[in-house]
Amino acid sequence: MDNNNVLTSTQIVIEEALRKLGYGDDMIDLLKEPMRMLTVRIPVRMDDGKTRVFLGFRAQHNDAVGPTKGGVRFHPDVNELEVKALSIWMSLKCGIANLPYGGGKGGVICDPRKMSFRELERLSRGYVRAISQIVGPNKDIPAPDVMTNAQIMAWMMDEYSRIREFDSPGFITGKPLVLGGSLGRESATAKGVAIMIDEAMAKKGIPVAGSRVVIQGFGNAGSFLAKFMHDAGAKVVAISDVHGALYNEQGLDIEHLMDRRDSFGTVTNLFQNTISNDELLTLDCDVLVPAAIENQITASNADRIRAKIIVEAANGPTTLDATRIVTDKGILLIPDVLASAGGVIVSYFEWVQNNQGYYWSEAEVDAKLREMMVRGFNSVYELHALKKVDMRLAAYMVGVRKMAEAVRLRGWV
Ligand SMILES: NC(=O)C1=CN([C@@H]2O[C@H](COP(=O)(O)OP(=O)(O)OC[C@H]3O[C@@H](n4cnc5c(N)ncnc54)[C@H](O)[C@@H]3O)[C@@H](O)[C@H]2O)C=CC1
Numbered sequence: 001m002d003n004n005n006v007l008t009s010t011q012i013v014i015e016e017a018l019r020k021l022g023y024g025d026d027m028i029d030l031l032k033e034p035m036r037m038l039t040v041r042i043p044v045r046m047d048d049g050k051t052r053v054f055l056g057f058r059a060q061h062n063d064a065v066g067p068t069k070g071g072v073r074f075h076p077d078v079n080e081l082e083v084k085a086l087s088i089w090m091s092l093k094c095g096i097a098n099l100p101y102g103g104g105k106g107g108v109i110c111d112p113r114k115m116s117f118r119e120l121e122r123l124s125r126g127y128v129r130a131i132s133q134i135v136g137p138n139k140d141i142p143a144p145d146v147m148t149n150a151q152i153m154a155w156m157m158d159e160y161s162r163i164r165e166f167d168s169p170g171f172i173t174g175k176p177l178v179l180g181g182s183l184g185r186e187s188a189t190a191k192g193v194a195i196m197i198d199e200a201m202a203k204k205g206i207p208v209a210g211s212r213v214v215i216q217g218f219g220n221a222g223s224f225l226a227k228f229m230h231d232a233g234a235k236v237v238a239i240s241d242v243h244g245a246l247y248n249e250q251g252l253d254i255e256h257l258m259d260r261r262d263s264f265g266t267v268t269n270l271f272q273n274t275i276s277n278d279e280l281l282t283l284d285c286d287v288l289v290p291a292a293i294e295n296q297i298t299a300s301n302a303d304r305i306r307a308k309i310i311v312e313a314a315n316g317p318t319t320l321d322a323t324r325i326v327t328d329k330g331i332l333l334i335p336d337v338l339a340s341a342g343g344v345i346v347s348y349f350e351w352v353q354n355n356q357g358y359y360w361s362e363a364e365v366d367a368k369l370r371e372m373m374v375r376g377f378n379s380v381y382e383l384h385a386l387k388k389v390d391m392r393l394a395a396y397m398v399g400v401r402k403m404a405e406a407v408r409l410r411g412w413v
């Protein structure tokens, strides 16, 4: 049976990783769940004058290494188990990148596509008021994720600054540049993924120029990635959004699609000859990048995947059963906790710049990002080869070991 419960499958791999590293039941018991999970009800005055109550979450996995860090998702399907799993994945990303953070994640059940600008502002501010006791620049630092963006970060930062009565740019990352954002943060997740594609293709001996790339999702991660791959000479033959997918074996006109997409990453609704997301996932290509949501590559389609490399820009797009199937087929899988770490790495740079009040050039940000991503890739790939474990397990082992060691040295276990 395919296990699509993202928390349970995360716990299975965390346990395996900790056992392989030599830790026992007590460490597993501590790290398999977030140390804190806050559920909040947020009253929001809607434009029609009525009050609607939204349910929100903030999970903090573990702060033995440092403050917790991770995005906030606004989505109708977000739920407690997903937010818990996402907070654990954030710990693993921070561990692989060697950032001084543990993982955190937040979510609010809502559909921003059906809300006005002012309703979204009131919800964003209400969420910050509701979680303000457990977050802060040295406690837990939010950031953007699915259907949240720099404008929402600006409102959240402003609300937190009002509560604390001083300007607090380091409370949140992914802010607009004029409010202390970092150059390069907006496209950082995609840039990190592009760096991982370079490394993976080098391992497989496939040149980037002329390669065929398929990307599921055309939001922040997917659209910038399509542009970077196109600029690098690859042929982006298919992209998709929640409504469907576009395919052209000669390569799509990425500039045109970037120009036409809306702020939620939707564009395929403007075209007639679309294919389905399932058809997109099984297209013949060199690199397949799921960059949308969880549980897209599952036991029911994994044996039909024809890509040579899968690079997970999305969090949790491949189930555990599917991981086994694609690995057995010889597909090189670059797991989410490694592949999509570019976002949190540049968020870390943003926080460092906020703390020191001195801002870097984009070239500096890019060079540091590349160095950290490549170092992370090498650690995971080498462990995978040395211990003969799949890339996901190797990534979990690299990602959790610093945190486990910090927990042990602090004497918590
Ligand atoms: N924004 C960031 O900095 C980071 C994002 N990620 C992950 O990358 C993924 C995408 O995030 P963003 O690009 O920020 O989100 P976004 O909200 O900007 O875009 C999401 C895209 O996925 C599409 N989509 C949604 N549901 C879909 C479905 N059922 N089937 C196909 N496509 C669907 C949307 O239409 C849109 O094109 C998520 O898993 C997110 O957690 C990971 C690291 C950092």
Ligand SMILES: O=C(O)CCC(=O)C(=O)O
Binding pocket: 069, 070, 071, 072, 093, 141, 142, 143, 144, 145, 173, 174, 315, 340, 341, 343, 344, 345, 347, 348
């Ligand atoms: O930029 C950050 O702090 C977190 C990004 C994020 O939520 C993620 O990597 O899933």
